[in-house]
Amino acid sequence: MSNEKSVQLVAVGSIGIDTIETPVARRESILGGSASYACAAASFFTRVGMVGVVGTDFPKQHVDLYKHFRINLDGLETVPGETFRWTGVYEANMDNRRTICTDLNVFASFLPKLPLSYRKSPFLFLANIQPCLQLHVLGQIEKPRFVVVDTMDLWINTAKEVLLQVIQRVDMLTLNESEARHLSGEQTLLKAARVLLGLGPKYVLIKKGEHGSILFSPDGVFLMPAYPLEDVQDPTGAGDTFAGGLMGSLASGGKVSEIAIRKAMIYGSIVASFGVEAFSLDRLHTLTLDEIEARVGRFRDMMKVR
């Protein structure tokens, strides 16, 4: 475990109020956003600092929940106006989701500022936000040990040039299967990953949802399945929870190597497997490190060949 006083990981992303409908249920005005999921997941392993913005309407109970996770909130800005809102509906198989409504609100004019106390953080996770904001954050952090960037189709379509600048400057790019194909122009993930590694990062992590994820590096490939779940309530934020857990776990060890990343992927994946069992941060709220370790143990048994 890292020094409790200083932030070991900074996560920059969105903070939102979501309305979500899955085949299982519908929830209105619940806490969401990539920064919320990533920081909550990371908090099980390390001291994480959150960079994001909310409006004056942001409920105190959500701030209290962040505090419950002992997330450092020096980088959480509150500005006049309303908090970012998103409404989405999932199809029967939970694979596809439709965005019904996005109200950027205070997020529209967000310019992330790193507090002084975050600038020496060894680990940085740039969750899925506009590439120019990600670039702006990269300009404020001092010699980080390991930086991961996430992105999405929207930015590949509308801000590819800036996105490529960001990708060139980070250690790991994470994105989902279809985005990897889209950004690389290649069909098979092996070829896609080769193209993406060519853009600069040392690692490319392709997320496949319920089918797991694949880590590519110049030297190797790590094929990680997903922990099989009885019931999925809400897959929202699973990718951010995975990345946040991964980065938190990696930061807690301090060292970065391919084997350390593989191990951290297991932890990230397991935290995400808990996360999707309920809406919002409801399951992470009650989750313990013992529960994580127990499921990691079962997960490892499920991957064992001998």
Added chain:
Amino acid sequence: MSNEKSVQLVAVGSIGIDTIETPVARRESILGGSASYACAAASFFTRVGMVGVVGTDFPKQHVDLYKHFRINLDGLETVPGETFRWTGVYEANMDNRRTICTDLNVFASFLPKLPLSYRKSPFLFLANIQPCLQLHVLGQIEKPRFVVVDTMDLWINTAKEVLLQVIQRVDMLTLNESEARHLSGEQTLLKAARVLLGLGPKYVLIKKGEHGSILFSPDGVFLMPAYPLEDVQDPTGAGDTFAGGLMGSLASGGKVSEIAIRKAMIYGSIVASFGVEAFSLDRLHTLTLDEIEARVGRFRDMMKVR
């Protein structure tokens, strides 16, 4: 390796002449059928006997190819008429295929007969054919050590009652993801597998194509990813190649245990990964055990956590 003289594994299935179009190429009148793929794959590991039927038009070169694989052909019947023919087209992502045309021909009146030399075979693979034919074969084999059955949506829809009788009498049921959901009526694979295990078999193996496969037993779950491929030419027969390689590998060891099945799944999966690199049995034709072992080694490295 098993005794060269006696058949250690019997595979019953279709033998066909296929016309296949994938996004990569189109091939007319090539050798196909579940028995062809399964026996060729198994032949790398054990002495396999084929049970199937062809017409008098069946080209001698295909029989020669079976002999090249040293497949025992005592169970291969040639009857007056034309060989089974199938024409299929794959979509861009190779996930979905459409059947353009099926001519059952001599396969329509096929009644599989096990030669005396096959009846004491310890391993039996019932590839995807009509459940009543699978049941007929089960009536002819004497105390097999391990029987696996494969099936498809068509039989779940049209012959469910007989299919359930077959499933009750085998050791392992293998089917793909959507078939598992369909037959069980459950959405998550964990719940689906529990229902399917309740039908009688000790193991349920759910195939997920390029996403790997999952072995379920009352005691455990084995999550196996798929070996990542540069190029896929033709996925036809991949499931049969996987099952055939698995059964061949298992038969060569002789013992059946969950750990032995996990290991055999690796071998089956790797043989299938070679198989889809070319149409028909073209890649398996030139494949060597050394190549298989080398790729198995790389595959294991890709699954290693520590």
